[in-house]
Every structure is written in structure tokens, then in C-alpha cells.
Amino acid sequence: MTLSNHIAMDPLRSLGSRLTSRDFEELRAEAKPIILVGERLLTAQAMQLLMRVDRDLREARSQFNQDWFRRLMRVRKKAVSRLRRRWERLDPLPALPLGPLRRRYHSSLARYLYEATDSTPREGETSQPR
Numbered sequence: 001m002t003l004s005n006h007i008a009m010d011p012l013r014s015l016g017s018r019l020t021s022r023d024f025e026e027l028r029a030e031a032k033p034i035i036l037v038g039e040r041l042l043t044a045q046a047m048q049l050l051m052r053v054d055r056d057l058r059e060a061r062s063q064f065n066q067d068w069f070r071r072l073m074r075v076r077k078k079a080v081s082r083l084r085r086r087w088e089r090l091d092p093l094p095a096l097p098l099g100p101l102r103r104r105y106h107s108s109l110a111r112y113l114y115e116a117t118d119s120t121p122r123e124g125e126t127s128q129p130r
Contacts, residue, residue: 043086050079050101057103076103 019027036044053076060069080101087098 039086039089039091043083043090046079046083046086050076050083053079054103073103 053072057069057072057076060072083101084098087094
């Protein structure tokens with residue numbers, strides 16, 4: 001009987017919502033480290049690279065740094081293709097699919113965040129500064 005079936009079938013544990021000291025011991029069981037080798041290691045590194053690029057993209061957007069943003073979007077395209085290539089080489093394929101990695105590109109960031117101001121004076125206003 002597996003541990004998960006043991007926990008689900010134990011009538012004493014299902015009666016109350018409080019954890020006992022035995023429950024805490026099971027929760028604190030030491031997990032063995034997962035060591036990635038070969039293609040899985042390369043795939044994990046490609047995924048980390050893409051996550052760092054996406055983090056930097058958010059930072060570039062928040063700073064309105066269009067030059068940095070454009071350069072990162074060029075790098076991101078290469079990072080996505082690298083991750084897709086590595087993901088397809090995994091054997092066996094992971095249970096979860098990779099999913100879409102597309103991102104919309106806006107070269108002019110400020111144009112979409114703020115409304116354009118009308119420079120012509122309205123009725124009753126003068127064009128001279130006050």
C-alpha cells in the first residue's frame with residue numbers, strides 16, 4: 001500500500017482537521033535531490049534563460065527603456081526557439097505541454113499607456129501660459 005493510500009484510508013486522520021506529531025513527521029520526510037543530466041539539464045537551463053529575459057522585459061517596460069526592450073525582444077525570440085528545440089528532444093516527453101510562448105511586441109511603450117494630449121486650445125482658453 002502506498003503512502004498516499006495510507007493517508008486517505010486512515011479513519012483517525014479523516015475525523016479531525018488537526019495534524020498530529022506523526023503527520024508532521026511524514027511531512028518533514030527528507031526528499032532526495034533531483035539531478036538533471038543531458039537533455040533535461042539543457043532544457044532546464046533554456047527555461048531559466050527565458051524566465052530571466054521575461055523578467056528583464058518587465059523591468060525595461062517599467063523604466064520605459066525602449067532600446068533595452070527592443071534588444072530583449074530580439075533575444076527572447078532566440079531563447080524561445082532554443083527552449084522549444086530542447087523540449088522536443090526530451091524522451092519521454094513531460095506530462096505537461098510547453099504551451100504558447102508568444103508575447104506581443106510594442107515598440108512604442110508610452111503610446112499605449114497614456115492618452116494623447118490635445119495641443120489646440122479649447123473654447124474660452126488662451127494658448128499662452130499662465
